[in-house]
Amino acid sequence: MSRKPTLAVVGATGAVGSVMLDVISRRADVWGEIRLIASPRSAGRKLRVRGEEVTVQAISEEVFEGVDVAHFDLPDEVSAHWVPIAAAKGVIVVDKSGYFRMDPDVPLVVAEANPEAVRNRPKGIIANANCTTLALIPSLAALNRSFGLVSMSVASYQAASGAGQAGFDSLYDQLGAVAGKRDLGTVSGDVREAIGEGGDDTFGAPLALNVVPKVGGWRPDGWTSEELKVRNESRKILDLPDLKVASTCVRVPVATGHSQAVHATFSSPVSADAARKVLAEAPGVTVVDDPDNNVYPMPIDATGRDDTLVGRIRTSIDFDNSLEFFVVGDNLLKGAAxxxxxxxxxxxxxxx
Ligand SMILES: NC(=O)c1ccc[n+]([C@@H]2O[C@H](COP(=O)([O-])OP(=O)(O)OC[C@H]3O[C@@H](n4cnc5c(N)ncnc54)[C@H](OP(=O)(O)O)[C@@H]3O)[C@@H](O)[C@H]2O)c1
Incomplete structure (x- = not known):
């Protein structure tokens, strides 16, 4: 019988790494040894995967010996250092950081859109797209195949856990600071005062009782890194280098699940009914679209679901060949693990 390949999860203690262990545990048991790796701070911790306790090892060159495939769930700069070291040892790396995604020698793979791209990986590295882009791709790939995507305008409503475990913890700390104070939101600055010092640290501004129109770092001309990722990564995955994209990314006080309002224009005529039929057959997509009964996609329903949810599908009134729709994906599941x-x-x- 052939040997089952050895898998490593690097960053196993983080927000994405923890979900990675759950996902591996509930999918087909195709891996042999599973090695869990994190920073030296976490060495010796025990985590459960496939129903067994596994001891976390500190990252080092040696820990990659004999590993066939490694999921890297590390901050960008840490991935930038360690991914080439693992790849040089013959490990096939699937990296979730933003560092390698736009490298022309690194495929950016989404099973529903470009699965064949895994085979062309000259550096031994495969990148996983950003969580906001990943919520969009299963729907966009299906609609593109049927109607030819030409342009899209996207506004996101992104969850706190998109900023990792620290984001998740910060949202709950802030909600604790405002809970029960029903006079908040009546006087300028009162929410900032209630949340107190450090309220800007994780999201750039307080998130409880607020929305923050900044996700990621600042880039030239007022764009954020997240907004540019939606544009550049969608183009690469869909193999549409001329796709026109406008994107505004906003953080909202939601724990998990990135939502997006999408206006998309196609080269062929499209109607809401035709789109609904295509999306109903699309892998990785569940149509949730019964407005008369208040049924539409929402993060509280998308959390913990593998499929991305799509609804509020409308034929555009003022734009030819265009649709409006709303998509929600679990940023830690389809968006990452x-x-x-x-x-x-x-x-x-x-x-x-
Ligand atoms: N959160 C999301 O929705 C999401 C979605 C898609 C992609 N991503 C990407 O996935 C990656 C992980 O994100 P996350 O949200 O899981 O972050 P996180 O919760 O902050 O976890 C970071 C992980 O990296 C480890 N780590 C940090 N510094 C290290 C070092 N110097 N050496 C070795 N390990 C180190 C941490 O280990 P310790 O616990 O030992 O410190 C932890 O396991 C990031 O690149 C992020 O951009 C995140």
Missing amino acids: LNSAQTAELLLPELS
């Missing part, structure tokens, strides 16, 4: 698990499984035929 699930997509990278699917990508790693695409490698199995060549590893067995």
Whole structure:
């Protein structure tokens, strides 16, 4: 019988790494040894995967010996350092950081859109797209195949856990600081005062009782890194280098689940009914669209679901060949761990 490949999860203690362990545990048992790796701070901790306790090891060159595939769930700058070290040891890396995504020699893979791209990886590195882009791609890929996507305008409503465990913790700390204070929101500055010092640290501004129109770092001409990721990564995954994209990314006080309002224009005529039919058949998509009964996609319903949810599908009134719709995806599942698990499984035929 052929050997089952060895898998590593690097950053296993983080927000995405923890969900990665759950995803691996509930999917087909295709991996042999599973090695858990994090910073030296976490060495010796025990985490559960596939129903067994596994001891976390500190990252080092040696820890990658004998590993076939590694999920990297690390901050950008840490991935930038360690991914090439692991790849040089022959490990196929599936990296979730933003560092390698736009490298022309690194494929950016989404199983529903471009699974064949896993085979062309000259550096031994495969990148996982950003969580906001990943919520969009299963719907966009299906609509593009049927109607030819030409342009899109996207406004996001992104969850706190998109900023990692620190984001999740910060939202709950802030909600604790405002809970029960029903006079807040009546006087300028009162919410900032209630949240107190450090309220700007994680999201750039307080998030409780607020929305923050900044996700990621600032880039030239007033764009944020997140907004540019939606544009550049969608173009690369869909192989549409001329796709026109306008994007505004906003953080909202939601724990998990990135939502997006999308206006998309196509090269062929499209109607809401035709789009609904295409999306109903699309892999990785569940249509949730019954407005008369108040049924539409929302983060509280998308949390913990593998599929991205799409609804509020409308034929545009004032724009030819265009649709309006609302998409929600669990940023830690399809937006991170699930997509990278699917990508790693695409490698199995060549590893067995
Ligand atoms: N959160 C999301 O929705 C999301 C979605 C898509 C992609 N991503 C990307 O996924 C990656 C992980 O994000 P996250 O949200 O899970 O972050 P996180 O909660 O902050 O976790 C970071 C992980 O990296 C480890 N780490 C940090 N510094 C390290 C070092 N010097 N050496 C070794 N390990 C180190 C941490 O280990 P310790 O616990 O030992 O410190 C922890 O396991 C990031 O690149 C992020 O951009 C996140």
